[in-house]
Amino acid sequence: MxxxxxxxxxxxxxxxxxxxxxxxxxxxxxxxxxxxxxxxxxxxxxxxxxxxxxxxxxxxxxxxxxxxxxxxxxxxxxxxxxxxxxxxxxALDLYHKAIESNPRLPQALNNIAVILHYEGEQAKQLGEEERGEALFDQAADYWVRAIRMAPNNYIEAQNWLKTTGRMEIDIFF
CATH class of the missing domain: 1.25.40 (Serine Threonine Protein Phosphatase 5, Tetratricopeptide repeat)
Structure with a gap:
């Protein structure tokens, strides 16, 4: 049916x-x-x-x-x-393909960042500090791109970027 x-x-x-x-x-x-x-x-x-x-x-x-x-x-x-x-x-593969197809999808960039951030936390819990920080840096890059497209969205990500020093405070304003 x-x-x-x-x-x-x-x-x-x-x-x-x-x-x-x-x-x-x-x-x-x-x-x-x-x-x-x-x-x-x-x-x-x-x-x-x-x-x-x-x-x-x-x-x-x-x-x-x-x-x-x-x-x-x-x-x-x-x-x-x-x-x-x-x-x-x-999911990461599909989000990347989505962005290749439609570069104006900040939600896909955000979701990539969320996954990378989660994997960074997991790596740190396993004692893999360098790997965790590298994943956090990658997440930050994706969040910055998403925020540039949608500056009023992803407030938690903006706060994380600011508190971790991965974004200048007034970069989007």
Whole structure:
């Protein structure tokens, strides 16, 4: 059964109806519209925690999608799934591909930084001070890039960057 027929609540049904209307009215080719349907179904499945189904839909959307910016969002959402499942390496790979496809995704830069920071903490707990600091420095580089794109976001990261001396206080203001 297509995901559009599974939505039980009012908000999901409303979203589906609106998305279908927009899809019909969009001046896009059939392939782009089909990619959007897979993407929409992937987002719906992801919201419900149906990650395998979401990934299947995102894979299909990627096969059809020609717009690099849209591909970036698809790859980013796939990265979210892998990160939530603890598959950090796969998530990092997908976030990097998302940025290659769509360089204006500060959320992907942030998520890379979060993973690198986590791995830095893990390294330090294992007594690997140098490796931990190197991972922190990498995380800082990604956070600075994300903050430059979205200066009002990532306040905790900005505070961490300032308190660790990895960012000048007024760099973004």
């Amino acid at each position: 297509p995901r559009t027929q599974k939505n039980d609540n009012f908000i999901d049904k409303s979203f589906t109806v609106m998305a279908d209307l927009i899809l019909k009215l969009l001046p896009a080719n059939k392939k782009a519209k089909e990619a959007f349907v897979y993407y929409r179904d992937g987002m719906s499945a992801q919201t419900e925690g149906e990650y395998a189904e979401a990934l299947e839909n995102y894979e299909e959307a990627l096969k059809l999608e020609e717009d690099p910016n849209d591909c970036g969002y698809i790859l980013y959402n796939m990265g979210l799934i892998y990160a939530s499942n603890g598959e950090r390496d796969k």
